[in-house]
Every structure is written in C-alpha cells, then in structure tokens.
Amino acid sequence: MSEFAAWLESTRARVDGALESALAASTLASAPPPLPEALRRALLAGGKRVRPALCLLACEAEGGSLVQAMPAALALECVHTYSLVHDDLPCMDDDALRRGQPTLHVVYGEAMAVLAGDALQALAFELLGAQADAGLARDQVRLLARAAGAAGMVGGQAQDMESQGRACGDETVRSIHERKTGALIRASFACGARAAGADPERWRPFAEAIGRLFQATDDLLDATRSSAELGKTAGKDAGAGKATLVAVHGLEAARALARREAEVARSALATLAPRVRYDELADLPRFLEERAR
Amino acid sequence: MSEFAAWLESTRARVDGALESALAASTLASAPPPLPEALRRALLAGGKRVRPALCLLACEAEGGSLVQAMPAALALECVHTYSLVHDDLPCMDDDALRRGQPTLHVVYGEAMAVLAGDALQALAFELLGAQADAGLARDQVRLLARAAGAAGMVGGQAQDMESQGRACGDETVRSIHERKTGALIRASFACGARAAGADPERWRPFAEAIGRLFQATDDLLDATRSSAELGKTAGKDAGAGKATLVAVHGLEAARALARREAEVARSALATLAPRVRYDELADLPRFLEERAR
Numbered sequence: 001m002s003e004f005a006a007w008l009e010s011t012r013a014r015v016d017g018a019l020e021s022a023l024a025a026s027t028l029a030s031a032p033p034p035l036p037e038a039l040r041r042a043l044l045a046g047g048k049r050v051r052p053a054l055c056l057l058a059c060e061a062e063g064g065s066l067v068q069a070m071p072a073a074l075a076l077e078c079v080h081t082y083s084l085v086h087d088d089l090p091c092m093d094d095d096a097l098r099r100g101q102p103t104l105h106v107v108y109g110e111a112m113a114v115l116a117g118d119a120l121q122a123l124a125f126e127l128l129g130a131q132a133d134a135g136l137a138r139d140q141v142r143l144l145a146r147a148a149g150a151a152g153m154v155g156g157q158a159q160d161m162e163s164q165g166r167a168c169g170d171e172t173v174r175s176i177h178e179r180k181t182g183a184l185i186r187a188s189f190a191c192g193a194r195a196a197g198a199d200p201e202r203w204r205p206f207a208e209a210i211g212r213l214f215q216a217t218d219d220l221l222d223a224t225r226s227s228a229e230l231g232k233t234a235g236k237d238a239g240a241g242k243a244t245l246v247a248v249h250g251l252e253a254a255r256a257l258a259r260r261e262a263e264v265a266r267s268a269l270a271t272l273a274p275r276v277r278y279d280e281l282a283d284l285p286r287f288l289e290e291r292a293r
Numbered sequence: 294m295s296e297f298a299a300w301l302e303s304t305r306a307r308v309d310g311a312l313e314s315a316l317a318a319s320t321l322a323s324a325p326p327p328l329p330e331a332l333r334r335a336l337l338a339g340g341k342r343v344r345p346a347l348c349l350l351a352c353e354a355e356g357g358s359l360v361q362a363m364p365a366a367l368a369l370e371c372v373h374t375y376s377l378v379h380d381d382l383p384c385m386d387d388d389a390l391r392r393g394q395p396t397l398h399v400v401y402g403e404a405m406a407v408l409a410g411d412a413l414q415a416l417a418f419e420l421l422g423a424q425a426d427a428g429l430a431r432d433q434v435r436l437l438a439r440a441a442g443a444a445g446m447v448g449g450q451a452q453d454m455e456s457q458g459r460a461c462g463d464e465t466v467r468s469i470h471e472r473k474t475g476a477l478i479r480a481s482f483a484c485g486a487r488a489a490g491a492d493p494e495r496w497r498p499f500a501e502a503i504g505r506l507f508q509a510t511d512d513l514l515d516a517t518r519s520s521a522e523l524g525k526t527a528g529k530d531a532g533a534g535k536a537t538l539v540a541v542h543g544l545e546a547a548r549a550l551a552r553r554e555a556e557v558a559r560s561a562l563a564t565l566a567p568r569v570r571y572d573e574l575a576d577l578p579r580f581l582e583e584r585a586r
Contacts, residue, residue: 031443032452032468039443086411091384091403110384114407115451118379118414122442125418129435137431142422149415150324150332158408159325175325 002290003283008053011066015052015077018070019043022127031119038108038116039123042081045099051076051184054210055192058203061274061281064196071131072140072191075124079148080184082120085113087157093236100231121148140191143200147187156180160242168243174212176243181218182211206272206281209265213288216258219244220292223251255292262289295583296576301346304359308345308370311363312336315420324412331401331409332416335374338392344369344477347503348485351496354567354574357489364424365433365484368417372441373477375413378406380450386529393524414441433484436493440480449473453535461536467505469536474511475504499565499574502558506581509551512537513585516544548585555582 001009023029023043028036052073059069088095088103089110096106105113124144131137146152156179163172189207190200222237223246237244245254262285269281294302316322316336321329345366352362381388381396382403389399398406417437424430439445449472456465482500483493512530516539520527530537538547555578562574 027439027442027444029444031448032455032472034455035443035448035451082411086407089404089407091407111382111454112451114379114382114384115447115454117411118375119443119447121411121414122438122445122447125434126438126442129431129438131431134427134431137434138422138424138427141418141430141434145415145419145422146320149320149419150328150412151320151322152415154408154412154415155324155328158328158405161404161408162325162327179325 002287003279004281004287005283007057007277007280008048008050011053011056012049014066015049015056015070015073016044019074019077022071022074026123026126026130028119028123034108034112035116035119038104038112039120041101041107042085042104042116042120043077045101047077047081047099049077050214051080051188054185054188055195057277057280058189058192059195061277062193062196062198063276064192064198069192069195071127072144072195073188075127075140075144076184076188076191078120078124078127079144079153082117082124083148083153083157083184085117085120089113092157092161093240095233095236097227098232124148136195139194139200143187143190143194147183152179152183152187156183163243165241166243168248170248173243173245173248177212177215177245178208181215182208185211185214202272206265206268209261209268210284210288213258213261213265213285216245216254216261217288217292219246220251220254220258222246223254224292258289258292262286295580296572297574297580298576300350300570300573301341301343304346304349305342307359308342308349308363308366309337312367312370315364315367319416319419319423321412321416327401327405328409328412331397331405332412334394334400335378335397335409335413336370338394340370340374340392342370343507344373344481347478347481348488350570350573351482351485352488354570355486355489355491356569357485357491362485362488364420365437365488366481368420368433368437369477369481369484371413371417371420372437372446375410375417376441376446376450376477378410378413382406385450385454386533388526388529390520391525417441429488432487432493436480436483436487440476445472445476445480449476456536458534459536461541463541466536466538466541470505470508470538471501474508475501478504478507495565499558499561502554502561503577503581506551506554506558506578509538509547509554510581510585512539513544513547513551515539516547517585551582551585555579 055073056066056069085104087093128137128140156176159176186207189203193200193203227233265285348366349359349362378397380386421433449469452469479500482496486493486496515530558578
C-alpha cells in the first residue's frame, strides 16, 4: 500500500470514531426524526474521508497532533457531505446513487434531503464552535465559511449548473474546479495547518495544485469508469453536457493536464518542506493520478 | 408610534446600511453570477429585520453598543432569510410570494434557490468569523449553529413538514414552534447579550416567551389576514393541513394563549430588569400582540 493510501486508511478509522462521538455530543442527539437518522446515513455511508485526511495530514506536518485538527476534519466532512446531498437533488444533478447507496432524497423525499443538507452545514459550524481554543475556532470558521460559500464551493456548483449544455472554454472549467472542489481542498490543508498554529497561507500553492489534480482525475474517472466501479452514476458529466476538462480538451489532453498538476504539487511540496509526514504528502500526487489510470 | 416600533424602524435603517457594507466586504463580491444578485434580492427585499432588532436591543440593554452586536444581527438575518428561501421551495411549502415579491426559485429556478440559501447560511458564519474578538465570534457561532441546526430551526421545519395532513396535538405544535421560530429568536437575544459581554442564559426565560408569542401571532395572522396584507400567501397553514395553534385550539383559544405568553414575557422582563432600553423591551409583548389584532 502506498504511503498516502495507508494514511487515508488509518485516519479514516480515527475520523469515523470521532464522528460517532461528535454526533452523540452534538445537538443532533436531540433533533426530531427523521433528521438524526438521515444525517447519520449521509455521514456514515462509507465516505473515503479524503478532506479529513488532508486536514489531519497538514496538522501533523506542521508539528500538531490529530486531536488538534479533528473538529475541523469533521466539519469539513459535514460540509462536503451536505454538498453531495444537495447536488444529488432532483433539481440539481438528479442522482439516485451515491457511495453505492440510494441518495437521501430517494429515501426520505426531497424536502427532508434539503433540510438534512441544511442541518449538516449548521453541524459543521457547531463542531468548530464547540472548540475550547477560541482563536482557533474563529479562524477555522472564517476559512470554512469562505470556502463553502458563494465565492467557493456553492459558487462552483452554481457555475456548474449554469454551464450545462453550453459551450464552455478552459477558463470556465478552471473556475468551476477552483471553486467547486478546490476551495474545500484548500480549506482542508489550511484548517489543519491552523490547528497546529501554523500560517494557513503557507499551504496555498500545494493545496491549489492538489485541488486541480483532484478535480482533473474526477473528470477522468467520470468519463472512463462504470457506475459500479465509482459507487455513483458514471458518465453523467457528458450526459448532462457539463463543462469538464475531458469535454473541453479530450481524454488524452486531460490526462496530460493531470500529470502537469502533479508536477506543480511536487514543486510546491519541495518549497513547503515539511519535516513530518513528508512521505505521505509526497505520495499524494501519485495517489491521485493513480485513481484515474 | 410605540417604543418597540420606533426601535424597529431606527435599527432597520442601521441594519440595512450595515448589511450593504458587509456584503461588499464579504466574499460574495467575488462570487459568480447569478449568486450575488440572488442573495442581494433575498436579503434586501424589505424584511422587517425583527431578529437583528432583538439582537441589538439585548446588546444595548446589557450596556453594549449597536456596533458590537451588528455582525451577529446580520448573521441572524442571513440565517432567517436562507430559511425563507428554502421553506418557499416547491418541495417544501411551494410558495411563489414572499415579502410581496416573487420568491427566489420563481426568479432563478429551483437549483439556484437551493444554492442561494446554502450560500446565505455560509455567509452568516463568514460574518461571525470575520470579527476581531475571537471569544465573541466563537461563542456566537456556537449559539447560532445550534439554533439553526437539526435540533433548532431546521428541526422545526422538518417537524412542520412531517405534521402536514396529520392529526397533531398541542405538544407537537409547541415543539415545532419552539424549534422553528423560537430557537432563532432565543439566539437573537443571546447573541446580543453576549456581544455586550453578558451571560446569554440570563435572557432565556424572556426570549422563550417572546418566541412563543411571536409564533402564536404568526399563526393568528396566517388564519385571519389576506395575502395582500401579509405580503405572502395567506391561509396556507390550513390549506396545507399544518399543525398550528389555531388548527389545534381554534381562533379564540389561540388568542388567549398569545395573551398568556405576553404576560409570561412581562414577568420574565421584571426579573431581567435591564437598566437600558427598558421601555422598548417592555413594549415588545404588546407590539407582537397588536400585529394579530
């Protein structure tokens, strides 16, 4: 197993355990049905926990411990999960399958899926706000809210919706990627670095390259894999006439772009020069490239 | 003009001005179209700004200034506005009219209305996280996230949806009210008191009574006024078979319950005994009762 794959596996177990404890200690425990069940189903349906893993990795790389970055890691996963629940809605991407399971609106209806997503976003900030270190909580709220909002993740999804069925160029695809996936990936590294008391800005060049690489390989996966392999509906980007790297540049050029971003990430890591968890970080670009091969 | 009406009017102008400045300084300024326009339309469509007014009132009553509580006042309005945008969706209350204007999904489509609501919630936490006082920011994030989430506002809307067309008793109606309206009203007073450095818990008994009174008069208004008078669709609670005080107890008993909550609020205020802005607070129960007369 590669260094990053091992990190992902070992932190996933920690994240899943911490998530269970955090949910039990949160206000979700006193929420009316079916919200606790719906949120648990969305959160605990076997996500890969990539964003928590990146957050925890940046924290350890800056000399911090997993415990320090865990609230932010869980908050990032809550925001990511809410975005999946809302993206899957009939009025958005209209998807019935996610992580190999029926999507939330299929199980609970559309209204409850909207509300479960809304509650997940609130839960993310509840988890950050529950931290004893007020400076850390405030800074992470700032990082996460900006990344999740109209100029970040939500803005990317809005552009994605607007792009469907229209002729879009490279610039539009890059803007969508930077917001829709990139913003939360950047926030993952930034929140982790901040948890260790480091300057989140230090991580920006590396995080930006990883974000672009992540979305590039996501586009490649959607274009080349089956639904069974992905655990979600495959080929839906092309079906929906979405602006993707593959649609704009073709399969081979998209692969070349992914390779280039992996190189950019490696250079950025050399500048960042973390003394801890270097192997896991250095393996990350290759790990992401491998996904789409 | 009554004391509270005067407070509402004078703070509304301040809130609207501060909202314009905050939007310009927020990440919304760099969001892709149509989000900035959609969020501005939702936020600036002539809301009464009741929650900001309550937040600012509690802050001054505890010896603080308007400036100290303004970020929280704006954040509360963002959360309230997002809840209206999502509640009006076709899959929820399916309402085409709000504050006398076409609702957001009528103008921008359903997907963009979901996203605009999502962005408004993120914006609320962005505004809180932008504060210089980290302890204040963290505490208000905690108060707002809990009030807005699955056990609070979103939970109330979920119960409200689940109650439709079912025989519900007094207990269900009270639980819906406590969450759907009460939680954010309580958070308004709590965030304002915290902004002045006071203990938010001090305000709970008064805030709870005001929350119940507020929702009671809302039920009465829905049952007795025309759409033109309300600026939103009237009679929709009964039409949707919703659990309301009027549906459970009838019009006269619901009026009596409102009167009783006004009395509870007055007693709680006597215990609270604020030295500043007493007249405005003392007038609030009567002001709310008058709305539904």
